[in-house]
Amino acid sequence: MASESEARGAILSSIRSALRAPAEHDDGARQAEYEGLPRGYKRAATLQGEALLALFTHRLIEYDAGVARVPRAQIADAVARLLGKRGLKRIAIADDLPAEWLPCGFQFEKASAFGAQQLDELEGALTGCAVAIAETGTIVLQNAAAQGPRSLSLVPDYHLCVVFAAQVVETVPECFARLDATAALPTTFISGPSATADIEMTRIKGVHGPRFLDVLMVE
Amino acid sequence: MSAPEHSHFSSRNFPEAAKELLADSQLRKNVRHATDVIQAKRNRVVAELPDWEALRDAGSGIRAHALAHLDHYLAEFEQNCTRAGGQVHWARDAAEANRIILGLIQRHEAKEVIKIKTMTSEEIGLNGNLEAHGIRAHETDLAELIVQLGHDKPSHFVVPALHKNRQQVRAIFQREMHLPELGDKPEDLCAAARTYLREKYLRIKVAVSGANFLVAENGAVCIVESEGNGRMCLTLPDVLISLVGIEKVIPRFRDLEVLLQTLPRSATGERMNPYNSIWTGVHAGDGPKEFHVVLLDNGRSPILAEAEARQTLKCIRCAACLNVCPVYHQTGGHAYESVYAGPIGAILTPQLHSMEEGRSLPYASSLCGACYEVCPVKINIPEVLIHLRGKVVEQDQKTLGGKLGFWNIGMQAAAFVFESANRLSMAQHLGQMGQKVVVSKNGFIERLPLMLSGWTQTRDLKALPAQSFRDWWAQRESSGSRPTNTAKEGRRGE
Helix, strand or coil: CHHHHHHHHHHHHHHHHHHCCCCCCCHHHHHHHHHCCCCCCCCCCCCCHHHHHHHHHHHHHHCCCEEEEECHHHHHHHHHHHHHHHCCCEEEECCCCCHHHCCCCCEEEECCCCCHHHHHCCCEEEECCCEEECCCCEEEEECCCCCCCHHHHCCCCEEEEEEEHHHEECCHHHHHHHHHHHCCCCEEEECCCCEECCCCCCCEECCCCCCEEEEEEEC | CCCCCCCCCCCCCHHHHHHHHHCCHHHHHHHHHHHHHHHHHHHHHHHCCCCHHHHHHHHHHHHHHHHHCHHHHHHHHHHHHHHCCCEEEEECCHHHHHHHHHHHHHHCCCCEEEECCCHHHHHHCHHHHHHHCCCEEEECCHHHHHHHHCCCCCCCCCCCCCCCCHHHHHHHHHHHCCCCCCCCCHHHHHHHHHHHHHHHHHHCCEEEECCCEEECCCCEEEEEECCCHHHHHHHCCCEEEEEEEHHHEECCHHHHHHHHHHHHHHHCCCCCCCEEEEEECCECCECCCEEEEEEECCCCHHHHHCHHHHHHHHCCCCCHHHHHCHHHHHHCCHHHCCCCCHHHHHHHHHHHCCCCCCCCHHHCCCCCCHHHHHCCCCCCHHHHHHHHHHHHHHHHHCCHHHHCCHHHHHHHHHHHHHCCHHHHHHHHHHHHHHHHHCECCCCEECCCCHHHHHHHCCCCEECCCCCCHHHHHHHHHHHCCCCCHHHHHHHHCC
């Protein structure tokens, strides 16, 4: 549209004139200014091992998420136990979810190609994650290994997420350092079940996203 | 550039609107409760971070840098968003933005759209415009849904319906969702909204959103939310249109490591809000097949011109300044009669309107500075308020009415008196004689006449002393001695 390119030019020139910016950009100066921005905040971990996992567990529980810890060999057993406890049978998974995570006796649907309507008929979703942040009790999902498209962990009412101890970092900046290489992928930060405090500031679990979130922490 | 247009702006000024709202005790109770709760939560999670001040400095630096090079970063964002399969549009004003969005929706022959809470769409009056063209916009944020179904206006930009309590919400839902049996527990109300909206998420093919951040480096868009309604809108439909103010761009992906720490803690008092979504363009097999970003100026670019004013655009819309403001605490958001309420609204609104609307808003503050202290990107709101008050006065002085107005003449007279020691001294003597008719027995002036009466409406004014300090000093110098009894007597009167 002609008027749109006209608008683009007009907005950019209005910005330049307000900033009294020179016609030529000085990329070097801008770069140097950016590099010089204050970065005095905490960017590295102070906790490790058990203390780190304990903080992550504590923060998840504060958000009303469930947490279970198992060794790697027992993932499938733990999945069976957690799903069984809630009586869930039909579970959405990403196409490339490791087969050894899946117990017998459940109906796991490779749901990446499912429409929202079909997903809505499933009872839960089982995914991995890309990274997890202990300080904020956050799991981060990307459209990558074992995680599938964003709708998977959104439409069904229950989400079970497998987190390996090595995926847990302490701080938000460490998380961004890990995500930097895959920043272009669709990414979702999930901190506890869906919630709102819109009515009288009372926190209610589960408005539109999954009402229940369990995290299976694998050592 | 044409004059910016904005929706639902009324001609009433802040004091008039506030006066009416102060009489609504239910509203004041609801606002007070909500702001108290958020503030307590915010203070708790902010105190947890020993590096909070360093995060504020970093956030302020990132936002100020982005604004100082806004043309560059917008062009970089456009290039990278386009490369990732997104389509970028530019809108100078509300009319252009409305036209672009309407055109996109009509191209897909959609009669309904789902919406994520977005201040920019309020700003351009999008819902009303779509309705006029036969398109129904469904708000999906719980609070926005309450506001929309209640035919109301938002009063806060993080919790827009905080002025309604559960009984009021129930009444709206019972009526609008035809649920006569609905209970008033927040759980019941949420469940009703879940059922009401889920059908729409699964059916409607076009969504409209705002955005919290645009990342220049890779063309990413970031949306922060709690309920999952945002995720529904930006992953399930075929087409997503995001309307975003031009100031929302940040240089790099990793800058989010600062802002995604300070925003949730400031906005809702959570360490992290339940959901943050970050995506670039379109991704095969995941989310919309078509993604549009509409970059909205609508009065923003001229704000960059002055250093004091420019910082206004650093805002990341956390609303911490609303929650902490003693004025907002009393009046709630509607008194500001603008999309953006509270201290940030008091500086943003008049500037977006080139100082032609909302001119009473820079005065809607006691300048206590609490807003500056909590601001996660360190906008010195009191400084901007004073700067804008100066502009209002300058504007007034350009009109004949303003020039001959009481305040201008009074201030000019005061300036004339204060410029010269002799004039000041003369004025003091005149005052000492003249005040006799208004000073009460207790030595206070309890009621000033005419235009000055406002000052004594809520406070008493101390009478001028029998002898001014300057007279006492002159006397002391001329007598060549230490303070005398008369001088002490003179001072006793003060």
